[in-house]
Amino acid sequence: MSEKKLVLKAIKGDEDAFLELIHSYEEALYRTAISYLKNEGDALEAVQEVTYRAYRSVKTVKEPAYFKTWLIRIMMNYCQDVIKKSKREVLEEKILCMQGVSEDFTFLEVEEALLNLSDYERELLHLKYFEDVKIKDIAIMWNTPEGTIKTRLHKALRAFRNHFEEKGEVKRV
Incomplete structure (x- = not known):
């Protein structure tokens, strides 16, 4: 069905x-x-x-x-x-313990970068990239024009990337 x-x-x-x-x-x-x-x-x-x-x-x-x-x-x-x-606090000791002693801190770095965003930006990125909700659907859900959602998504991604660029971990051309 x-x-x-x-x-x-x-x-x-x-x-x-x-x-x-x-x-x-x-x-x-x-x-x-x-x-x-x-x-x-x-x-x-x-x-x-x-x-x-x-x-x-x-x-x-x-x-x-x-x-x-x-x-x-x-x-x-x-x-x-x-x-x-x-x-x-969003990052608890349990998360750190779950990661163990590892040189791969990608998960923690992504979490830290997400924490630097506003709640709105974090929700937007979560819906779009973790739940794979289409921009059109987000616009309907939030009663906001699609163009506005696209602009805000672009700004949120830029802020997310800037977090890594400040650390010198990602170089975007």
Whole structure:
């Protein structure tokens, strides 16, 4: 069955259709949660909470084609709320320990570069490059013209790259 038909059935109250949709997007939800919360336990809790919130409000989905975008947005909002409430540092010691003693600090450097961006820029890069959401869909989700999204994405990428250029790690021509 197509995704659109599943979404329409879920909107009408079909629990099996909703569960099938959640199972198909479970990995994307988890990746989004882990990228924000940096903790497996918190990320799993976030997936559970967002599943519940989505189930409660699935009838509010306006466009079935954007169900995944709607779901990811709920996750992003939830994660931001958790971070604000706990005021935790994004890079915890656990992440450093998980990396072990390694000369490859790419993960940490990317995380550090992302932390230097605004929340808006970080969300934009996350949607575009980690969740592979199209610019058109981001524009609809944020109720912003596509051209504005493209401009802001370009600026966010430039700021992201500048972080590495300042360290002398990347030379762009």
